[in-house]
Structures are given as structure tokens and as C-alpha cells.
Amino acid sequence: MRISPSLSISSIMASGSATGSGSLMWFRKGLRIHDNPALEYASKGSAFVYPVFVIDPHYMEPDPTAFSPGSTLAGLNRIRFLLESLVDLDLSLKKLGSRLLVLKGEPSEVVIRCLKQWNVKKICFEYDTDPYYQALDMKVKNYASSAGIEVFSPVSHTLFNPADIIQKNGGKPPLSYQSFLKLAGQPSWASSLLSVSLSSLPPVGDIGSCEISEVPTVRELGYEDYEQDELTPFRGGESEALKRLKESISNKEWVANFEKPKGDPSAYVKPATTVLSPYLKFGCLSSRYFYQCLTDVYKNVKKHTAPPVSLVGQLLWRDFFYTVAFGTPNFDQMKGNRICKQIPWNNDDELLAAWREARTGFPWIDAIMVQLRKWGWMHHLARHCVACFLTRGDLFIHWEKGRDVFERLLIDSDLAINNGNWLWLSCSSFFYQYHRIYSPISFGKKYDPNGNYIRHFLPILKDMPKEYIYEPWTAPLSIQKKSKCIIGIDYPKPVVSHDSASKECKRKLAEAYALNQKLNGQVSEDDLKTLRRKLEGDEIQEPRSKRSRQNPTDLS
């Protein structure tokens, strides 16, 4: 990593205007120029601005022990998406007469070191509700106030300020979408004027002895022999986000009639949704700008759909989960989570690995897991299918395990939304109708009877006749041979029988719910252990349920 020569020149020039004050713009999420209140404030009345991004090695550096290429925390697809977003941000800053200063290390330490070395009067960064940033920001704020540096940290990642909604509700977050809507009311902030679009930025000041680099490439980070086939088709960055947004809203009929549950999860050539989630996640796209574009479309059509199913409804779901996550201690785990049902999930690393590695033997499930691995994105309903299958539908494995896999592999993985949806799908919170189980066979079939989606992501099954493609283990051996795919050799047998496994899951959830109700949610680890023993005991007594684990004689 070297110091850019162009920076040295500009820094000499900037330091010439010693009388002006400087500000530090700390980018984390909010990787955009448009509608960026922190950036706007940083540049206002400043002689120079330091736009900083800190690379946290924990997030970026290769971890060879992880189950997929990437760092300890993020898969390669999301790291690449972030780097592309940073390159785009750097280009946009350069067009405005600035540039991105990339530093490396523990972010709060690096930022505090910069504050010590540079002559800045204010530090600006988007407010972040994630516990990780709450902790970092506390350290930075404490230092800044002790040093007499102004801190400006506006809420601009979401439409509403989660703290406001929680306060309105008497200190607790609303737990249903409808009650959230009621509390949120009309999004006045969301309709307010966007931050002015910047035509230029003050130059970067003297960087002293800080080690500044360009945005690194994945190669420079140490991902030399990454697998090309795990390359997501979605490119990161604000420019890409705005292009995608423009394309989406250009079809006014589509925007006006959008109904989330009616989307086709098997559509992959042209996905059934906007695929703006990764851009919202990194703040390449302002949720407020997106909101205003949508309401503009609504104004110009006769009628349009409404929350929860409309596109605006999707943005509000995002705010809903942000609010609940912010107001719920231990939101990302079962233990100590006030809103989470305590359920004696199974520990089965073999079944977990089969799910994660797309070898459950259910083509619909496995194809979705391949799409996750390769694209880092799947349709919302596809996520439902695999999440339900892993947890309450078939495998009865802890939602935290599935959450970890999604968190790593999704390019749009977002603490609040990812955990919120796993809580939802596992019937641990928000949603409790555990008898409604997605069939790993029939759900996909009704959208894609020919199995094109499966054929694309699981090419081993590309010649399987459509009659068998969702249940290839039922195909006669002659058909398997003709399709060049022998079940049990070329493609696995199903790891469970869906009928018996889903029945088992329902029975276990009924027992777990009863225990939660009896103990008023105060379920201890011992209580869970006892229940787990009881459930296993029942299993041994009932020969029928022993079949929940598939064996070859059950096939066909």
C-alpha cells in the first residue's frame, strides 16, 4: 500500500489555507454522494474535508478456516461488492475535487488517531444502530468531545429514527407491522427535502504521517485464487444503484402494481424484485430517495398497491426490523432475547452441512442454496423456503446456524433484517403459525413446473424430466440413467422424508410453545434440556417418527 502521489500534491495545496477549519467525514455505510446529510454538513463551511473509510481486517482479510472464500465475517461476494462500492465512491469524490482516504486497522483506533493528527474541528458520520457501530461510535464520540471536536451523526440510513418510534411506544419497540405503521405515521422526514446535491467538495487536507492507500482489489487483500464461479452478477456502488433504481421505476405499471407475495422466486434471468437490497444495505442508495421516487410514481397513476405488500411497504418492513432490532437486547440470539420463543432446536452438524452445501437431496432447496453461494442473493420467498426447511419445517436446526450462513453469504445481509427474518421464519417471533410449512417439493413447482431454475443452478439435474425434477428419487432407474444422474451417486438422496419430518417438527413446536406459555417465556437452559429429552424419548417410543430421518427403503 503506497501513498498516492496526487494526494501529496493536493495536501500541500490544502495545508496552505491554514486559517480554514477542517472536518473528517467517516464513511461506513452510507457509501454515496446523493442525499448524504453527514457529507453535506462536513463540507459546509469547511476549508478541507477528509473523506475516510477504514478497512477492518476482521471484516476484509482472508480467513482460510471459514466454510467459504472470504474473511471471518464476510463471504467474498460481499467483500467484492463493498470494494466496488468504495471504488465508485472514490470516483465520485474525485469528480467533486476530493478523494477517498482508505486506512486500515481497528476503526475507532484509526479514526481517533486521525483526529489527533489532523487539524479538524468536526467529525461527521451517519448514525448506525448496529451494536458493532454503537460501541465504536461511543469510543470516537468520547474522544471527540474530550478534544473539543464537534460530532455530527445524523440518522440517514432508515426512513425513521428507531429511537423515536421506541420512545413513542413507551420504551419498547412495536412487535407487529401494523402497530409499527400506526406509531410511525406519515414519514415526514422521508418526505422532506433531500440533502442538496453537491457540485464540489473542499479539498483534502494535510494527511501527516497517516498511511493512506487506494481502494484495494480483492487480489491485494489476499484473495488470489478465488473461484470465479462464485461471482455475483450484481456490481456494487452508488452509480449502479441509481442506474438500477431508474430502471425499476421506469416501469410505472410494475411499481404501482407490485405485490411482494405474488413475485416469482424462481425468476433468475430477470428477478421479480428490484434487487436494490444490497445497495440499501451499504447505503449506496438512500432509502429516503428511493421512497420519494416511489411516491412520485404513485402520484401519477390511478391506483397503486399499499403496505405491507407494496414497494413502499418493503421499505417500511426494513424500518420495522431496524426498530425492533435496536430496541431488543440480544436480538441476534435465542438466549436472553425477550421476544424470542425458547425452542429445543437439534444440534446436527451433518444435516446443517448438507443444507449449507446444497446437498439435502431436495432440488428446490439445493438450487436456492447454490444461488445463495454463487450470487449472494435470492428472492425473498426462496429465502423463506430454505429457512423454513432448516428450522421448523424439516431439519429442526437452530435458526442462528442458518442466520450465520446467510450473514456470511448474502451481499445484502443486514443485522436487523436478516435476524428479523430468521426469527420470523423459525416461528420464534413475529409469526407463529407453525403448521404452515413450505413444501420443498410443491412450492417451487407451482411457479416453475418445468424446473428451469433447478436446471440452471443444479446442472447435474438438467436432463431430468420435469415429472421428477422436484423429486428425482422417485424417478425409475432407467430414467435416472437416461438423465445421466443416478440418485445417491450423482445427486444425493433426500436427507429426510418431508412428510414425517414436518410432522415431527410440528409436534416439537407444539410442545415447545406449551412450555413457553406455561413458564411465561422464562425458559431456562435446564428446562430446554428436559424438553429435548422428553421429545427424544417420545421419538424412540413411536416407531413412526423414527422414519423422520430418511433411509433408502423409504425412497420411491
Add this chain to the structure above:
DNA sequence: ATACCGTTGTACTG
């Protein structure tokens, strides 16, 4: 205590 509701279940019927 009771009725109604909840972004996105399945399988069957007309």
C-alpha cells in the same frame, strides 16, 4: 372470555 387478524401453506374443488 371471545372474536378477529396476520406480507407470502397445502391440497382440493369448481
Add this chain to the structure above:
DNA sequence: CAGTACAACGGTAT
């Protein structure tokens, strides 16, 4: 494609 039975949860309003 819409309507229905199935079986039946917790949260919320009454």
C-alpha cells in the same frame, strides 16, 4: 385462478 377446508399459533381489540 378464486374459494374452501384443514388446523390452529400469538397478539390485539372488544
